[in-house]
Amino acid sequence: xPDSSAFEPRIVGFLCNWCSYAxxxxxxTSRTGYPPNIRIVRVPCSGRVDPLLIARALKDGADGxxxxxxxxxxxxxxxxxYYARRRYAVMRELLVFxxxxxxxxxxxxxxxxxxxxxxxxxxxxxxxxxxxxxxRAEPDFSIEAPQAPPPPPLVADYAxxxxxLRRLARELLAERRVEVVLGWEKGTVGLRPLFARTPExxxxxxxxxxxxxxxAGYLRGLGGKRVAVVVRAADARAVNVLLHEGQVKREQLxxxxxxxxxxxxxxxxxxxxxxxxxxxxxxxxGLPRFPAVAxxxxxPAAKRAAFWRAQFENCLRCYACxxxxxxxxxxxxMAEQLDPAWQTIAIDGAEKALFHVxxxxxxxxxxxxxxxxxxxxxxxxxxxxxxxxxxxxxxxLFGGYDTGLDPEKPLPFTTFRKDETLTGCGA
Amino acid sequence: xxxxxxxxxxLEAWLSGLLETHAxxxxxxxxxxxxxxxxxxxxxxxxxxxxADFSAKDxxxxxxxxxxxxxxxxxxxxxxxxxxxRPQVLFGARPCDAHALEVLDRLLLKDPADLFYAxxxxxxxxxxxxxxxxxxxxxxxxSMGGGPAERxxxxxxxxxxxxxxxxxxxxxxxxxxxxxxxxxPRDGQLSREVPDLPRLALAAADVWRERFDEAYWADLAERCxxxxxxxxDCPVCYCFDxxxxxxxxxxxxxxxxxxxxxxxxxxxxxxxxxxxxxxASRLRQRFMHKFLYYVTREGAPLCVGCGRxxxxxxxxxxxxxxxxxxxxxxxxxxxxxxx
Numbered sequence: 001x002p003d004s005s006a007f008e009p010r011i012v013g014f015l016c017n018w019c020s021y022a023x024x025x026x027x028x029t030s031r032t033g034y035p036p037n038i039r040i041v042r043v044p045c046s047g048r049v050d051p052l053l054i055a056r057a058l059k060d061g062a063d064g065x066x067x068x069x070x071x072x073x074x075x076x077x078x079x080x081x082y083y084a085r086r087r088y089a090v091m092r093e094l095l096v097f098x099x100x101x102x103x104x105x106x107x108x109x110x111x112x113x114x115x116x117x118x119x120x121x122x123x124x125x126x127x128x129x130x131x132x133x134x135x136r137a138e139p140d141f142s143i144e145a146p147q148a149p150p151p152p153p154l155v156a157d158y159a160x161x162x163x164x165l166r167r168l169a170r171e172l173l174a175e176r177r178v179e180v181v182l183g184w185e186k187g188t189v190g191l192r193p194l195f196a197r198t199p200e201x202x203x204x205x206x207x208x209x210x211x212x213x214x215x216a217g218y219l220r221g222l223g224g225k226r227v228a229v230v231v232r233a234a235d236a237r238a239v240n241v242l243l244h245e246g247q248v249k250r251e252q253l254x255x256x257x258x259x260x261x262x263x264x265x266x267x268x269x270x271x272x273x274x275x276x277x278x279x280x281x282x283x284x285x286g287l288p289r290f291p292a293v294a295x296x297x298x299x300p301a302a303k304r305a306a307f308w309r310a311q312f313e314n315c316l317r318c319y320a321c322x323x324x325x326x327x328x329x330x331x332x333x334m335a336e337q338l339d340p341a342w343q344t345i346a347i348d349g350a351e352k353a354l355f356h357v358x359x360x361x362x363x364x365x366x367x368x369x370x371x372x373x374x375x376x377x378x379x380x381x382x383x384x385x386x387x388x389x390x391x392x393x394x395x396x397l398f399g400g401y402d403t404g405l406d407p408e409k410p411l412p413f414t415t416f417r418k419d420e421t422l423t424g425c426g427a
Numbered sequence: 428x429x430x431x432x433x434x435x436x437x438l439e440a441w442l443s444g445l446l447e448t449h450a451x452x453x454x455x456x457x458x459x460x461x462x463x464x465x466x467x468x469x470x471x472x473x474x475x476x477x478x479a480d481f482s483a484k485d486x487x488x489x490x491x492x493x494x495x496x497x498x499x500x501x502x503x504x505x506x507x508x509x510x511x512x513r514p515q516v517l518f519g520a521r522p523c524d525a526h527a528l529e530v531l532d533r534l535l536l537k538d539p540a541d542l543f544y545a546x547x548x549x550x551x552x553x554x555x556x557x558x559x560x561x562x563x564x565x566x567x568x569x570s571m572g573g574g575p576a577e578r579x580x581x582x583x584x585x586x587x588x589x590x591x592x593x594x595x596x597x598x599x600x601x602x603x604x605x606x607x608x609x610x611x612p613r614d615g616q617l618s619r620e621v622p623d624l625p626r627l628a629l630a631a632a633d634v635w636r637e638r639f640d641e642a643y644w645a646d647l648a649e650r651c652x653x654x655x656x657x658x659x660d661c662p663v664c665y666c667f668d669x670x671x672x673x674x675x676x677x678x679x680x681x682x683x684x685x686x687x688x689x690x691x692x693x694x695x696x697x698x699x700x701x702x703x704x705x706x707a708s709r710l711r712q713r714f715m716h717k718f719l720y721y722v723t724r725e726g727a728p729l730c731v732g733c734g735r736x737x738x739x740x741x742x743x744x745x746x747x748x749x750x751x752x753x754x755x756x757x758x759x760x761x762x763x764x765x766x
Contacts, residue, residue, distance in 0.1 A: 320654035
């Protein structure tokens with residue numbers, strides 16, 4: 001009987017067919033020894049490795065995940081590994097933020113002639129994971145999320161702004177310049193979205209600091225209608241992403257900007273059709289400042305893991321975060337898709353964590369920080385921390401934070417630079 | 428039964444004893460929320476937390492539960508069915524939480540009974556707290572046949588009084604659970620100051636039927652984002668889905684998990700057909716199920732007025748407004764040709 005007390009890591013390797021798999025083959029035929037812990041999944045290209053496969057392998061019990069592709073410049077499909085590198089770099093940072101030790105995930109390059117290198121990479125990786133031991137984290141409910149200082153109010157006094165908004169909305173509807181004005185009204189608990197279609201309904205419009213969600217989320221459902229929508233800075237940038245992704249048409253929108261932004265500016269002033277409150281600030285284009293994320297980056301991995309486990313324990317998998325997000329608009333979400341089934345229906349810690357990885361990752365380079373997800377979460381999970389972390393890494397890795405500002409600029413995962421060096425990506 | 432009281436110290440001593448023999452579920456603070464969780468120590472219990480933000484449904488209809496597991500064994504496959512194990516005590520339930528179980532019993536305990544629910548129900552003792560510290564935002568239990576100090580559906584009702592609790596032993600199960608408690612006899616009437624709650628009329632079944640095709644549902648659904656918050660924090664929404672999953676060790680679990688009528692794919696069936704394709708049709712289903720279908724079939728509304736959905740809905744779709752709208756519309760005029 002083998003001694004089952006010794007920890008033998010389970011390693012999942014995604015190997016590109018043309019280089020790395022051939023490299024593994026060469027290692028085998030050359031009788032070069034390498035640890036048998038790796039279970040190889042042959043893929044056509046490292047670009048085929050959806051980074052969520054990494055998260056899913058870890059969820060399903062892998063102790064480490066290795067992605068191997070052709071050296072940059074050698075991809076048999078020209079550019080697959082350049083795309084893979086970008087996606088992997090962001091996924092790695094997200095997983096590390098969730099408490100996965102960085103040693104458990106690796107992207108590297110192995111060519112068909114590098115049998116010895118394959119053995120070396122697998123050997124070193126397996127040893128590193130073996131030293132870590134199995135991934136074990138218990139939720140720690142006592143760890144509190146770092147509190148960011150509350151944003152300053154958009155305007156000093158909301159009442160005149162709300163009055164101006166009602167006047168404008170009445171006018172737009174009376175003159176039939178739009179069919180609907182999307183804003184907020186007073187509900188039975190706080191403010192709630194209002195679809196004003198008549199000047200009389202427009203009189204119910206109001207606005208204050210606690211106006212929930214992001215009304216841009218309703219625009220796709222109103223496709224074909226001329227709509228005026230009340231947007232704050234981050235909301236307006238989300239509209240820009242929707243425009244960029246071809247989901248709404250600019251000529252059908254009347255953008256009513258409200259207030260100044262709290263620190264990081266919105267669109268250039270001219271992009272609004274009307275602006276109420278003080279003019280917005282301009283963007284400095286540098287790295288975003290997220291103090292709470294910075295603080296958590298400084299925690300030990302085990303503390304981050306324990307924190308998020310505790311947070312996700314409260315998650316109901318109710319999808320309020322996804323439904324509230326104006327940019328989560330897939331017809332069929334991967335979290336619910338049946339074929340292939342990325343996730344089971346279990347409402348347990350592992351599936352909930354995978355869902356949150358999926359959600360944050362799919363918003364990489366797209367999230368504009370409106371915080372509608374965290375607003376909508378009935379369990380009070382600070383979900384925007386995940387989005388902020390991803391936004392920060394996208395800015396750090398790919399140069400600047402300007403999501404939703406320049407509709408011409410390609411999204412970060414649809415482009416690459418051949419010469420970029422990204423953390424943890426290859427030799 | 429005789430009137431008793433329990434000092435705060437005696438209550439804690441009694442609960443400590445219960446922890447040895449029972450799984451004790453009680454309201455605890457998690458993040459900014461108050462939720463029911465199994466507790467290991469008394470100091471975890473949030474005694475003064477008010478109404479929990481989520482119901483205790485999870486301990487009767489778990490959000491995720493393996494109802495059968497097939498494990499590879501030396502010879503063939505071994506089939507295992509999960510059991511509850513130790514009996515449990517739900518401490519700190521509110522009268523509406525207990526009422527919710529009575530409403531669910533009507534469906535889930537009638538033949539053929541839901542065995543998993545039935546076992547949990549039989550093995551659980553409900554020790555409730557009267558809402559003399561309420562009401563909370565959204566509460567309307569009295570409109571749904573409950574009340575802030577309603578004892579009927581509990582095994583033991585505790586009412587906060589100076590220095591401890593007045594104890595109403597409602598059932599024999601409650602009596603048995605209190606066996607080790609240092610009860611002291613209490614004289615005199617207990618004056619229960621219970622809060623005034625809004626009274627909402629429940630429209631008759633015919634009225635609901637007449638309202639089925641109203642544009643109201645589409646108007647209401649326009650702001651609905653289609654999340655599942657209302658159904659998952661509801662103490663009586665019971666819909667579930669069943670699917671199998673393979674585990675790393677080669678076993679297969681048959682999972683039963685919460686499902687929600689608000690999910691776009693909830694009603695999707697073979698042939699790519701979805702009989703409730705719009706959010707309006709799904710939102711209407713939620714209210715029709717609660718106030719028409721369940722009333723017709725089980726004799727009670729599928730709602731206990733706990734008010735959680737009122738507070739939790741991200742876009743403030745307020746079940747009280749829906750009730751008021753349907754009732755205010757009054758009985759619809761008779762269609763021509765009918766009496």
